[in-house]
Structure formats: structure tokens, C-alpha cells
Amino acid sequence: MNTIAHISDIHLSPLPKVRVRDLLNNRLTGFLNWTLKREAQACPEAGKSLVEHLLSQRAQMNVVTGDLVNIALPEETRNAAEWLRYLGPSERVCMVPGNHDAYLSKSLEAARAAYGAYATGETLNEEPYPFVRRVGQVAIVGCSSAIATPPFIAAGRFDQEQGERLAQILRILGDAGFYRIVAIHHPPAREFAHPVRKSLFGAKLFREIIRENGAELILHGHTHHSSLFSIEGPQAKVPVVGVAAASACPSSNEPPARYNLFKIEKLHNRWNCTMREFGYQRVGDTIVQRLQVRIS
Numbered sequence: 001m002n003t004i005a006h007i008s009d010i011h012l013s014p015l016p017k018v019r020v021r022d023l024l025n026n027r028l029t030g031f032l033n034w035t036l037k038r039e040a041q042a043c044p045e046a047g048k049s050l051v052e053h054l055l056s057q058r059a060q061m062n063v064v065t066g067d068l069v070n071i072a073l074p075e076e077t078r079n080a081a082e083w084l085r086y087l088g089p090s091e092r093v094c095m096v097p098g099n100h101d102a103y104l105s106k107s108l109e110a111a112r113a114a115y116g117a118y119a120t121g122e123t124l125n126e127e128p129y130p131f132v133r134r135v136g137q138v139a140i141v142g143c144s145s146a147i148a149t150p151p152f153i154a155a156g157r158f159d160q161e162q163g164e165r166l167a168q169i170l171r172i173l174g175d176a177g178f179y180r181i182v183a184i185h186h187p188p189a190r191e192f193a194h195p196v197r198k199s200l201f202g203a204k205l206f207r208e209i210i211r212e213n214g215a216e217l218i219l220h221g222h223t224h225h226s227s228l229f230s231i232e233g234p235q236a237k238v239p240v241v242g243v244a245a246a247s248a249c250p251s252s253n254e255p256p257a258r259y260n261l262f263k264i265e266k267l268h269n270r271w272n273c274t275m276r277e278f279g280y281q282r283v284g285d286t287i288v289q290r291l292q293v294r295i296s
Contacts, residue, residue, distance in 0.1 A: 001265040002138045004181065005059035007051070008221025009067040009098070009245035012083060013042040016075035025104060029151040030071040038070070041252035046280065050246055050257045051087065053278060053287045057261055060135045062087050065221040065243075066098025066146065066185035072107035081114040090117035094133045097146035098185035098221060099156055105148045123165075130166045130182075132173070138264055139178040141169055141215075145186040145200055156186035156222070158202030163209050170213040179264055179271050180215045187220045189229040189240045198222070207231050210238055216271060216296060217241065217262070224254050226277060228295070239295045244279065256280035258290070271296055 015034060023031055054062065064087070068080035087093045095118050102108035112119050112128065121131030121142060129144040143166060145156030166182070173180050186192075186200035188207055193199050200206070210218070211232045217239055218231070224245040230237035244255040258279025265272050277291040 001263055002136050002179075003057065003059045004135070004138065004140070004262045004264065005054050005057060005062045005259060006065065006219050006241070006243055006262065007054060007062065007246050007259040008065040008185075008243050009224055009247065010047065010064070010080070010083065011038070011042060011067055011070055011100070011245065011247040012076065012079055013039065013044050013070070013247065015070060016073055016079070018073065022073060026148070026151055027071040027073075027103060030103065034070055041249055041254055042247050043249035043252075043257070044247075046249055046257050046285070047247045050259060050279065050287060054259050055087070059261065060092065061133065061138075061140060062093045063140055063181070063183050063219060064093065064095035065183050065219055066096055067100040067221060068095070069100055069103075069111075072101065072103035072111070074110070077111050077114045080111070084115060084118045093118055094121060094140055094142055094183075095119050096129075096142040096183050096185060097144055099146055099149065099154050102146035102148050107148065108146055124168060125165075127161070127165065129162055130169055132169060134178070137178055137266065139173045139180050141166065141173070141180060141182045143182060143184040145184050152197065154198045155196070156200045158184070158188070158200060158206050160205065163202070163205050167209045167213050170209070170215060174214050179217075179266075179273075181217045181219060182210070182215050183219045185220060186222050187227070187240065187242055188218065189231055191229055192223065214238070217273060219243075221245070224248065226255060226258060228293070241275065241295070243277075250280040250282060250285060256282065
């Protein structure tokens, strides 16, 4: 049996000291959004307790689907690198970037340099995405949808070149009998096509690749909500699982902080995956198991 944990949208807080010159770019709108809205919804202590609860599960791999930072200040990125080290050694932690990690044109490059082995894996060529991490017969395929965008836009992009590499990787892993988990920040299901300013450009291409080449599970963040949908695969529907933001207060307008835990095993030549969701309720400050469901 293999155990995989999934956590997303950490949005580490509080923000480091912000200088005026830091805001002479697209960060200004993000800073205002943080000051006027998100800061009141963020609970660093709740996020820390959630991570401690996750670590007590001793998962073989912790998958992080992006948005570790808020406006990608250099000090935020350094703090995020420390947070990844707290989550575990790089052999047991992998992350894919979100739109906040790519806030400015050079932000993603700086983040990947800071995160090092946490944000890498086996690749087909010199391109960083998709990368593969293997845990027994489970393979996590990390894709990137993170791009710098204009103010008020939080969309992602999945392009043809990355798609071709993903298709090849899925075929190779499928032929080898792996349970394939694809991790991406922006949700690829049709249900998340609106609003367009927060959607994934290239979602249709992503779905076509899964329909033709298969996968067993897709994990995403971005929406700050727990969700369970599916997209078409070659023979059966593929579950698409989103998780609530790990930074949200139990009392905030958003769903409280949560993470998912997947137990995966092969029984009689068929894969079985059970998901348990852990997190806060609207009332109280205790982390509980909120859900258990067999997804394959």
C-alpha cells in the first residue's frame, strides 16, 4: 500500500515587510487584495496545526499543488523554501507551482531555484515540466500551469509542448503498470471554465491528453474549495480532486483549511484508492476527518 498526502494554496503569512519599490509592478493589486481581504481570512497557526496533523500520517509522498506565497516577494520565496523543508525531505515532498508563485515574469524562475529538488523530478528532456516522482508503483506527474498574468487575472496555461511531453510520460508509465497521479495547480475539469479570468487556458487540450493516454487520478488546488469531479479516460472516468486552501481560518468566508490523504493499493490486478479528507469545521478549532470515499 502507498500513502499520498495532498495539500495546496498555503499562502504563507504574515507578509514580510513590503517596500514601496516592491509595488511598482503587478504586485500592487495583490498587496491591496491581501490588505483588504485575504489577511483577515488567513490563520498561520491553523495552517501550522494542519501541517503537523498531516505529518502525523507519515505519508510516503506529500504533494503540494502550488501557491505557497502571496505576491512572490523574495523573502516570501525563502520562507516557502523553509516551509517545504519542514514538510519533509525532498525525496518525500514534491510541489508544482501556482499562479501566485509566478506573480511576476521572473518569479517562477526564482522559486524553482529556491525550492530545488522539491520542485523537480525525472523529465524527458531539459524542460522542467512535466516531471515524475515514483513511490513504489505510484507515479506522481507534476505539471505547471503557472504563468505571470495582468492585474485581476489568476488564469493558468497548459500549452501544446507540455502536453506532448505529458502524453508520452503517461504512455510510458501506463505501459509499465504505474498508478498515475497528475498534479497541476489549476483545475482542468469543464466545471471550472468560469470565471475565465481564473480558469486554465489549455484545459481542453489537457482533457484530450487524459482521454487518449489515461491517468488514475488528478490533483489540483487554486479554487480554495474541496471538490470531486471527473474527466474522460480511455476506458473509465478519471477522478479530479481539489482541496481547500491550507491557510484558511475556520471562521473565514472560505472553506476552512484541509488536506487529503490517499491510500492506494493493487488488489487482484486492479487498483483501489481511498481518499480521506482532514481539516477544520466551521465551528471549533479541532482537526477532524470530514470525509472518506473510495474513488477507484
